[in-house]
Amino acid sequence: MSGFGYLVGLHSADALVEAVKAAKAAGFVRIDTFTPQAIEELEELLPSPNRVPLLTLLGGIVGGAAGYLMQWYSATQAYAINVGGRPLHSWPSFIPITFETTVLGAALAAVVAFLWGSGLPRLHHPLFDIDAFALASSRRFFICIRAQDPKADQAQAWLQTLGQPVYEVKQ
Amino acid sequence: MALPDQPAVSRGTPELAPGYSAGSITERIAHIVLHDPLGWRWTAVFGVASLGVLMFVVATAYLFAVGVGIWGVDMPVAWGFALTNFVWWIGIGHAGTFISAVLLLLRQKWRTSINRFAEAMTLFAASIAGLFPILHLGRPWFFYWLVPYPNKMTLWPQWRSPLIWDFFAISTYLTVSLLFWYVGLIPDLAALRDKTHNRRKQFWYGLFALGWRGETRQWVSFNRTYWLLAGLATPLVVSVHTIVAMDFAIGNTPGYHSTLFPPYFVAGALFSGFAMVITLAIPLRAAFKLQAFITPTHLANAAKVVLATGCIVGYGYITETFTAFYSGNEYERAMTLDRAVGTYAPLFWLMLFCNVAVPQLLWLRRVRHHIPALLTISILVNVGMWLERFIIVTQSLHRDFLPSSWGSYTPTRWDVMLYVGSIALFVFLFMLFIRFLPLISMAEMRELVQEEKQP
Numbered sequence: 001m002s003g004f005g006y007l008v009g010l011h012s013a014d015a016l017v018e019a020v021k022a023a024k025a026a027g028f029v030r031i032d033t034f035t036p037q038a039i040e041e042l043e044e045l046l047p048s049p050n051r052v053p054l055l056t057l058l059g060g061i062v063g064g065a066a067g068y069l070m071q072w073y074s075a076t077q078a079y080a081i082n083v084g085g086r087p088l089h090s091w092p093s094f095i096p097i098t099f100e101t102t103v104l105g106a107a108l109a110a111v112v113a114f115l116w117g118s119g120l121p122r123l124h125h126p127l128f129d130i131d132a133f134a135l136a137s138s139r140r141f142f143i144c145i146r147a148q149d150p151k152a153d154q155a156q157a158w159l160q161t162l163g164q165p166v167y168e169v170k171q
Numbered sequence: 172m173a174l175p176d177q178p179a180v181s182r183g184t185p186e187l188a189p190g191y192s193a194g195s196i197t198e199r200i201a202h203i204v205l206h207d208p209l210g211w212r213w214t215a216v217f218g219v220a221s222l223g224v225l226m227f228v229v230a231t232a233y234l235f236a237v238g239v240g241i242w243g244v245d246m247p248v249a250w251g252f253a254l255t256n257f258v259w260w261i262g263i264g265h266a267g268t269f270i271s272a273v274l275l276l277l278r279q280k281w282r283t284s285i286n287r288f289a290e291a292m293t294l295f296a297a298s299i300a301g302l303f304p305i306l307h308l309g310r311p312w313f314f315y316w317l318v319p320y321p322n323k324m325t326l327w328p329q330w331r332s333p334l335i336w337d338f339f340a341i342s343t344y345l346t347v348s349l350l351f352w353y354v355g356l357i358p359d360l361a362a363l364r365d366k367t368h369n370r371r372k373q374f375w376y377g378l379f380a381l382g383w384r385g386e387t388r389q390w391v392s393f394n395r396t397y398w399l400l401a402g403l404a405t406p407l408v409v410s411v412h413t414i415v416a417m418d419f420a421i422g423n424t425p426g427y428h429s430t431l432f433p434p435y436f437v438a439g440a441l442f443s444g445f446a447m448v449i450t451l452a453i454p455l456r457a458a459f460k461l462q463a464f465i466t467p468t469h470l471a472n473a474a475k476v477v478l479a480t481g482c483i484v485g486y487g488y489i490t491e492t493f494t495a496f497y498s499g500n501e502y503e504r505a506m507t508l509d510r511a512v513g514t515y516a517p518l519f520w521l522m523l524f525c526n527v528a529v530p531q532l533l534w535l536r537r538v539r540h541h542i543p544a545l546l547t548i549s550i551l552v553n554v555g556m557w558l559e560r561f562i563i564v565t566q567s568l569h570r571d572f573l574p575s576s577w578g579s580y581t582p583t584r585w586d587v588m589l590y591v592g593s594i595a596l597f598v599f600l601f602m603l604f605i606r607f608l609p610l611i612s613m614a615e616m617r618e619l620v621q622e623e624k625q626p
Contacts, residue, residue, distance in 0.1 A: 139192070
């Protein structure tokens with residue numbers, strides 16, 4: 001099968017979790033779900049790699065190091081002024097800004113990692129062509145078996161057993 | 172295959188009225204944005220606020236043309252209304268971050284329906300706060316000299332000054348608050364995109380929703396990011412008001428020079444901020460009939476935070492006075508006595524009444540659940556906290572070391588115009604927010620329905 005996959009909308013989160021379990025039991029491997037809110041069980045059933053925490057840590061380290069180095073460079077190298085023999089590298093007073101740039105770097109990295117990891121921004125998506133998919137952001141819990149699934153040819157028939165209309169999503 | 176395919180319906184708890192499903196709760200909140208239920212009343216408030224903003228613009232333009240001489244500031248009182256307003260507004264902002272970040276980390280369910288508008292409050296209050304130090308600069312058009320960038324003069328900022336720390340703190344705070352707010356908004360923007368039938372709205376909400384589809388990997392990323400941002404915002408909010416306090420504490424003026432300032436300022440910030448949340452929540456729930464979502468429990472819990480932080484602030488006043496006498500420093504002692512009996516004494520006593528006496532009423536359960544009483548107390552706390560900032564900024568400066576250099580400060584009409592104008596600017600931004608964005612997070616309310624569903 002070509003295209004994006006087959007899609008079914010269910011009425012409750014519990015039904016969706018059951019459906020995903022059943023689909024996995026039936027041997028489908030490329031399962032996607034689209035839900036109005038986060039559902040914890042799905043996170044365990046459909047694990048996906050998530051780099052947000054690691055990138056946030058790296059962002060914080062880079063931000064903090066850059067903030068401190070900037071102050072060190074400007075206070076001791078670029079613009080060294082001796083005021084009453086006080087040390088040029090007065091590290092305690094560099095801490096507040098180092099803290100702020102750490103937080104800034106981490107937060108920016110977190111948001112970039114979030115967008116990257118969730119495939120955003122994306123202005124159009126094949127799913128948006130399905131009218132019923134508009135309910136995915138408020139009350140409908142969708143399960144989709146992707147066209148790349150090795151058993152994709154059985155997907156339509158299997159999804160029909162869920163008792164709701166099955167939509168074919170074109171690429 | 173038999174599936175339990177019935178939508179979850181809320182069973183009714185102190186945080187959420189019974190009978191709401193994911194669909195109906197989305198419908199109810201999106202309706203406010205998509206159908207403008209207030210009509211002319213919104214336009215009337217917005218119109219009045221716009222006039223106030225115009226006044227703010229006029230006062231700013233005149234300030235740019237003539238200089239800070241139009242204000243009442245002079246030596247020795249070089250910090251007048253501008254710095255008072257700065258500290259007051261930034262403090263108000265902190266409650267939004269506290270609600271959205273700290274209460275999230277503590278898994279407090281009652282934050283869910285108030286975090287969105289509290290975050291908007293943070294964003295607007297912090298932006299307005301950020302304007303005042305810039306207006307105060309004397310040559311505000313050179314404010315970018317605070318930014319460290321390679322320049323022709325080969326100059327760098329003074330890293331040992333709290334004023335430059337402040338610049339980094341406020342700009343980081345604004346950026347992180349904006350990111351936190353926007354990330355939280357993305358699923359709601361997608362819901363609005365899907366709900367509306369208006370082409371123009373579909374386009375704009377769709378654009379800002381960035382193509383959100385609610386995929387499981389998107390929700391996983393979203394939650395990780397949201398919690399991490401909350402974890403980052405929590406120490407950030409403490410650092411911001413700490414640094415604001417250091418603007419004062421690092422100077423050697425009696426009344427400024429105290430290690431008490433950072434914790435005392437942070438408590439004061441939460442105190443005024445939660446009072447502002449109550450001040451905003453009560454009219455909002457009445458105007459949009461949101462009593463099912465913003466329940467008396469929400470207001471009573473916020474009132475408890477006001478009471479707790481109010482007690483810390485009161486303790487701060489006692490410690491400050493005690494330290495002044497215990498230190499044996501005659502300047503500190505004279506400043507403290509002047510606070511109680513000098514030129515600004517009526518304001519000092521009014522401040523104690525608003526910040527220490529009035530909040531004690533909140534010990535009574537009946538007062539915490541009495542809506543008009545809560546609104547009155549929260550407004551008095553806001554007045555009291557503004558007075559506190561004014562007294563710290565102004566009264567401390569007007570009597571410092573040498574009697575020959577004493578002076579006094581009287582605000583001019585331009586001071587007052589900028590202050591009132593800044594409140595109008597806040598109302599203006601807030602009205603735009605409630606008109607175009609959902610003032611309660613729909614995604615989080617749906618999660619709440621799922622958690623509190625009928626068995």
